Structures are given as C-alpha cells and as structure tokens.
Amino acid sequence: MKRFFIATLLLAGGSAHASTPEQRGFQVFRQICSSCHSLNYVTYSDLTGLGVSVPDIKSYASQHQVPDGLDEDGDPKTRPAHPSDHIGSPYPSESMARMANHGGLPPDFSRLALTQEGGPQRIIHILKSYTAPPAGTKLPLGAFYNTAMPHLHIAMPQPLHDGQVKYADGTTATIPQMANDVTAFLNWTARPHLKARHQTGIFVLAYLAGLAVLLGILKRRVWKRLKSPE
Amino acid sequence: MTERSNSLSEWLEARLPVISAFRREYVDFAMPRNLNYLWNFGAFATIALGLLILSGIFLALNYTPTVTEAFASIEMIDRQVSSGWLVRAIHMGGVSMLFASLYVHIGRGLYYGSYKAPRELLWLTGLGLLLLVMTTAFAGYILPWGQMSYWGATVVINALNSLPVIGKPLAAWLLGGEGLGNTALHRIYVLHFVTAFSIVGFVVLHVAALHVAGSNNPTGIEPAKPDDTVPFHPYYTTKDGLGLCLFLMVYAGLIFFAPDILTLADNYAQANPLVTPRDITPEWYFAPFYAILRAVPSKLGGLLLAAGSLGVLFAVPWLDASPVRSARYRPILRIALPILFLAFIALGAAGMHPPTGFWLWISRIAVTYWYLYFLILLPYLPRVEIPKPLPSSLQEPRG
Numbered sequence: 169m170k171r172f173f174i175a176t177l178l179l180a181g182g183s184a185h186a187s188t189p190e191q192r193g194f195q196v197f198r199q200i201c202s203s204c205h206s207l208n209y210v211t212y213s214d215l216t217g218l219g220v221s222v223p224d225i226k227s228y229a230s231q232h233q234v235p236d237g238l239d240e241d242g243d244p245k246t247r248p249a250h251p252s253d254h255i256g257s258p259y260p261s262e263s264m265a266r267m268a269n270h271g272g273l274p275p276d277f278s279r280l281a282l283t284q285e286g287g288p289q290r291i292i293h294i295l296k297s298y299t300a301p302p303a304g305t306k307l308p309l310g311a312f313y314n315t316a317m318p319h320l321h322i323a324m325p326q327p328l329h330d331g332q333v334k335y336a337d338g339t340t341a342t343i344p345q346m347a348n349d350v351t352a353f354l355n356w357t358a359r360p361h362l363k364a365r366h367q368t369g370i371f372v373l374a375y376l377a378g379l380a381v382l383l384g385i386l387k388r389r390v391w392k393r394l395k396s397p398e
Numbered sequence: 399m400t401e402r403s404n405s406l407s408e409w410l411e412a413r414l415p416v417i418s419a420f421r422r423e424y425v426d427f428a429m430p431r432n433l434n435y436l437w438n439f440g441a442f443a444t445i446a447l448g449l450l451i452l453s454g455i456f457l458a459l460n461y462t463p464t465v466t467e468a469f470a471s472i473e474m475i476d477r478q479v480s481s482g483w484l485v486r487a488i489h490m491g492g493v494s495m496l497f498a499s500l501y502v503h504i505g506r507g508l509y510y511g512s513y514k515a516p517r518e519l520l521w522l523t524g525l526g527l528l529l530l531v532m533t534t535a536f537a538g539y540i541l542p543w544g545q546m547s548y549w550g551a552t553v554v555i556n557a558l559n560s561l562p563v564i565g566k567p568l569a570a571w572l573l574g575g576e577g578l579g580n581t582a583l584h585r586i587y588v589l590h591f592v593t594a595f596s597i598v599g600f601v602v603l604h605v606a607a608l609h610v611a612g613s614n615n616p617t618g619i620e621p622a623k624p625d626d627t628v629p630f631h632p633y634y635t636t637k638d639g640l641g642l643c644l645f646l647m648v649y650a651g652l653i654f655f656a657p658d659i660l661t662l663a664d665n666y667a668q669a670n671p672l673v674t675p676r677d678i679t680p681e682w683y684f685a686p687f688y689a690i691l692r693a694v695p696s697k698l699g700g701l702l703l704a705a706g707s708l709g710v711l712f713a714v715p716w717l718d719a720s721p722v723r724s725a726r727y728r729p730i731l732r733i734a735l736p737i738l739f740l741a742f743i744a745l746g747a748a749g750m751h752p753p754t755g756f757w758l759w760i761s762r763i764a765v766t767y768w769y770l771y772f773l774i775l776l777p778y779l780p781r782v783e784i785p786k787p788l789p790s791s792l793q794e795p796r797g
Contacts, residue, residue, distance in 0.1 A: 365484075365657065376650060380647065390632045390636045
C-alpha cells in the first residue's frame with residue numbers, strides 16, 4: 169500500500185514533463201507577462217498547487233530580489249526572495265510602473281480572470297486580436313491596434329509571438345496555444361483551490377446524500393407510530 | 399455506576415435545573431402534529447447562524463482591519479491559510495443561506511398568521527433579529543475592502559447623511575471622521591462582531607417567546623386535544639434533521655460548485671476611492687431594499703421608503719384586522735399575499751439592475767403594492783372578505 173502511494177506521488181511529481189495547460193501558462197507568464205504584470209497576492213510556494221516542484225520554486229524565487237529593510241548606514245537592502253514571498257510586481261512602485269507604460273498601469277494578475285469583464289474567454293480573445301492596422305489608421309501615442317477593443321486600440325503592445333516560448337513538454341508555441349495556456353494559468357490564479365473545492369464538494373455531497381436517505385427512513389418510521397392505531 | 403450518575407444529575411438538578419429544563423423544552427415539548435416543512439426554516443436559520451459564527455471566529459484570526467492590509471489579508475486567507483478558502487466559503491455561503499432561510503421563515507409567518515395574538519412578541523423579536531442580521535451583513539461586507547465593499551458602504555452612508563438633524567452626526571459617529579478610512583474600517587469590524595453576538599442573545603429571546611406561546615400551525619387553530627400535539631423528540635428532531643440535511647446539501651452545492659454566484663467579481667478588486675464602479679450593485683439579499691432606495695428621485699424619500707418597508711412589518715400584528723390566522727381560510731388574502739412575495743422578488747431583481755426605464759417602473763409598482771398590502775389590504779380586507787369555515791380541529795383533513 170505504501171509503495172502504491174509513493175508510486176502515485178512520484179507520478180504526480182513527474183507530471184512536470186507531461187505538463188498541463190496551467191503549467192505551460194505559468195511558463196508564458198514567467199518568460200513574457202511577468203516583465204510588466206504583477207502577481208501581488210500569489211506567493212512562490214502557491215505554485216505547488218500547479219504541480220511545480222519545490223526545487224523549481226526555490227530557484228525561481230531566488231532569481232528575484234525583494235526589499236529587506238535598511239543596512240547599518242540606513243541604505244535600503246535587498247535579498248533573494250523566499251518561497252513564502254509574494255511574486256509581486258516587476259516594478260519597485262506603482263509610479264515606476266506607470267512611467268514605464270505611458271502612464272498606464274498593467275493590471276495585477278491575481279484575480280484578473282475573475283474581475284475582467286467577459287472572463288477568461290475575453291482574455292483569450294484580446295490576446296489573439298492583434299493585427300496590422302489598416303493603412304491610414306491613426307493610433308494615439310502608446311496605443312496598439314487590437315480588434316477586440318471597442319476603440320480598436322489597447323495600451324499593451326502585442327505580448328505573444330509565434331515560437332516565443334520553448335515549452336518544456338515540446339508543445340508548439342503558437343499564439344492561440346500560448347493565449348489558451350496563459351489564460352488557464354490566470355484562471356488558476358483567480359480560483360486557486362478550484363480542484364480541491366470540487367473534490368471536497370463531491371465527498372461532502374455524497375456523505376450528506378447518504379445521511380439524508382437514512383434520516384428519511386428514520387423520520388418515516390418515527391412518524392408511522394402516529395398514523396397506526398395504538 | 400448508575401447510582402453515581404444519578405446522584406450527580408440530582409446534585410446538578412438541585413443547583414441548576416438544566417437537565418429538566420432541556421427535557422421540558424426540547425424533548426417532551428408539545429408541538430402541533432400538523433406542521434409542514436416550512437416550519438423547518440427557523441432551524442435552518444439557527445444552523446446557518448452557528449456556522450457563520452464559527453467560521454467568522456477563524457476568519458477573524460487572520461484578518462487585519464486596516465485600509466492597507468484588509469484586502470491582502472483576505473487574499474491570504476483565500477490562498478495561503480490552510481483550508482482558509484473553505485472557511486471563507488462557509489462564511490460567505492452562510493450569509494446567503496441565512497437570509498434565504500429568514501425570508502422564507504418570515505413569509506411563512508405572514509401566510510399562516512403566526513404574528514397574531516398571542517405571538518406578537520415572537521414576531522417582533524424575529525424582526526429585531528432581521529434588523530440585526532442586516533446590520534451585521536452590511537458591516538461584514540465592508541470588511542474585505544473590495545470595490546463593492548467600499549462603494550456599497552458609500553451609498554449607505556450617503557443615504558444616512560441625508561437624514562435631517564441626526565444623519566450627519568450619526569454618519570460621523572460611525573466613520574470617526576471624514577470618509578471611509580482606517581478608523582471607520584476598525585469601527586465597522588467591531589460593529590460586525592458586536593452585532594453578530596447580539597444576534598445570539600436575540601435568538602434566545604425569540605426562542606423563549608416561542609416556548610411560551612407554542613408553535614402556530616398551518617391551520618392557525620390552537621391545539622385543543624392531547625393528540626393534537628406530539629413531543630418535540632423524536633417527531634420534530636427527525637423531521638428537522640431530514641430538512642437540515644437537505645438544507646446543508648444546497649449550502650454545500652453553493653460553496654463547492656457555485657462559489658462565484660455568492661459574490662460579485664468586482665469585490666476581488668481592491669477598494670479604490672478614485673474609481674467608481676460602473677454600476678454599484680448590492681448582494682442579492684439587500685437588493686429589494688436597494689431598489690426601494692432608488693425608486694424615488696429623492697435620497698431622503700428613498701431612505702424613508704426603504705426603512706418604512708421594514709417598519710410596516712413591525713406593525714403587522716396590529717394592522718391585520720382579521721381574526722382568522724391562516725391564509726388557507728382567507729380566499730382573497732390567499733391571492734394577495736403571494737403577489738406580495740412576487741413584488742418582493744421583483745424588487746430584488748430591480749435592485750440588481752440600473753434604475754432606468756423598465757426596472758425603475760417595476761420597482762415603483764412593486765413598492766406601491768408593498769405599502770398597499772400592509773396599509774390598505776391588511777386592515778380593510780376583512781370588511782369585504784368572507785373567510786371559509788374554520789375546521790373544528792387542526793387535525794381535520796384539508797377540504
């Protein structure tokens with residue numbers, strides 16, 4: 169039995185190679201999106217929920233520097249991030265983020281799939297709707313042509329290009345593929361415990377359903393005493 | 399062994415007769431034998447309240463009531479705290495389940511005339527409970543400090559501000575200064591706790607009043623013969639138990655499979671005083687009152703109408719002039735009251751939509767009917783309505 173569990177654990181751990189859309193999406197986030205977008209409420213160790221291994225999480229975290237108080241001279245110090253730190257923003261402050269993006273603030277990714285009107289489908293649609301503007305189109309400064317937007321332009325430059333990411337599992341990184349994957353990742357950040365939620369729910373409902381049947385029988389038996397003459 | 403436990407219970411009984419009191423009130427207590435499943439909703443509300451308090455205590459252990467930290471601490475509960483997502487889901491789902499139970503419970507009271515003598519105080523303590531639950535829910539909804547928390551609170555505080563004389567001091571007292579800030583959030587957090595535990599005290603009053611007058615029943619005829627009643631245990635423990643199990647299944651279905659319908663997505667964006675959401679929508683359980691608030695083009699008028707719509711409920715025992723309790727024997731009320739329930743649902747739907755055109759008129763018609771029912775129909779209907787003959791006993795089969 170113990171061996172069975174260990175084998176299952178190894179299989180689950182080994183799934184980093186046969187990667188899921190969420191894991192591929194994380195790779196897209198890590199290599200592309202995270203250069204502008206923040207994940208302010210997600211910690212590095214939360215990524216275990218995606219099946220990312222602990223050593224991978226540690227090495228990912230240690231590539232980032234986080235503020236660490238002041239040194240003896242009163243100058244700000246930094247240290248490599250721990251797995252328990254928030255992934256946070258690539259910019260040191262909101263004003264820096266705005267300065268780097270023509271005054272716009274790249275939205276935080278933590279709950280974007282939930283708060284974005286139209287949800288995940290809309291995100292995929294926006295990511296796939298970059299085309300060359302028709303001749304003679306005048307775009308405002310810092311805006312890019314995107315047919316999904318009501319005014320046909322968006323402040324985000326086209327983020328995805330074919331073959332931009334080399335997927336660990338060998339999947340071809342086309343724009344639609346990456347858009348789907350990164351949205352699966354965003355859906356996970358917005359609803360981090362969805363799988364555990366559904367699994368727990370099935371057990372709870374099954375238990376309650378069984379209990380309801382038993383209580384139904386008990387109730388009928390008890391109330392029968394009233395109807396039959398004593 | 400038996401003797402020893404006997405002597406222990408006797409020792410306790412002589413000093414604090416809790417065992418006999420429990421037996422009298424919860425085991426042997428005489429209940430009408432003809433209660434239908436609508437009588438389960440009081441038990442549902444109690445269980446929802448218990449789960450809310452329990453989950454609330456665990457949430458409070460991880461929550462930080464400051465403007466900068468509140469939103470992040472909720473995110474931490476949802477993401478990093480072990481089983482935090484489950485505790486929070488129980489708390490969020492519990493509010494909806496509690497309100498749903500209360501609304502059905504009140505509707506049942508209206509239909510079967512459970513507010514009539516000698517149960518006026520039972521009715522009044524119940525409505526007091528509703529007000530406390532509403533206050534607690536309002537305060538609780540501000541705590542996550544999302545966009546809807548902030549702007550929902552702003553709407554209510556603006557409405558409060560519009561009250562003549564007392565409005566501004568009352569709002570200032572609640573906020574502790576200008577606008578919604580750290581002081582206000584801390585006060586609202588304390589208010590949430592204080593009112594939550596006051597609810598428990600009020601439930602005790604409500605149940606005490608119930609055990610003096612006894613339960614009403616679908617015929618509205620008081621039990622007369624001994625076999626009109628059955629002991630609470632095992633008859634209603636099993637019936638409530640079955641009902642509760644089904645109630646918990648709905649509750650579980652909501653928190654495990656439809657968590658998104660319990661909350662508005664906008665509340666997952668941190669409160670931003672500089673960005674007003676396109677439309678400020680309340681949680682479903684406040685929607686009917688929000689619709690009344692916006693039904694007239696006057697802030698004060700809307701507030702008075704909304705408060706009055708609850709106020710008339712308090713006066714119901716004295717507004718209803720008919721001696722017949724149950725709507726089963728009142729042919730006109732039996733139609734007029736379900737229309738009132740429809741009006742309440744229509745108000746709820748209107749409260750979730752922008753107050754223009756169609757929805758504005760729906761809310762105006764519904765609120766007019768609400769007042770018409772309580773102020774005209776209840777007092778004057780008995781003059782024209784001929785009640786059906788009442789059965790001689792609550793056991794008589796429905797004709």
